[in-house]
Amino acid sequence: MKVKDVMKKHVVTVDPNMNMSTISKILTNNRIGSVVIVNKGKPTGMITTNDIVTLIAKDKDPKKIKAGKFWEKKKRPFMTISPDEKIFRVAKKMLKTGIKRFPVIEDGKLKGIISTKEIILVAPELLEILSEKLKAGIERVARPEQMISGLCEKCGEYSDELKNIEGRWLCPDCRDT
16 A cells, blocks of 8 residues: 555645744644645645644743744754655654654655554554554653653553553553552
């Protein structure tokens, strides 16, 4: 199966001069996780909900920061994929890079976007691989003695007090049983 078979064809785009506050409203109103920056018809970058959260966490004013300038400061290559790319290869690329969404570009034009969600819907067998990568990412960020927020790996309930017990993130109730 190829990207063009499962990608979302409608992609919300923004101008590089749009401020991050306005972009956060666009993300929220459209219930999406990213927008693609398009400058003079050419896709040049992407802003995600995580970017907005990072700005706020650093006490930056999102009304004063333009999408294009924010993207330039990230100093990260704009990673895209072709509509003819195979789904399995895209999943591997996501695992390798840690990127959850890729704009789909053909002949320099934005054709769509694909995320882990689309891949899991058409290839559920990749869910386990993607979840293992996510788990590995959490373990790199959080030391085993730290508590994190997320879903308990035993009961599946959300907790702000997950603790790593023998390689599994468990809530207080499941740690006690």
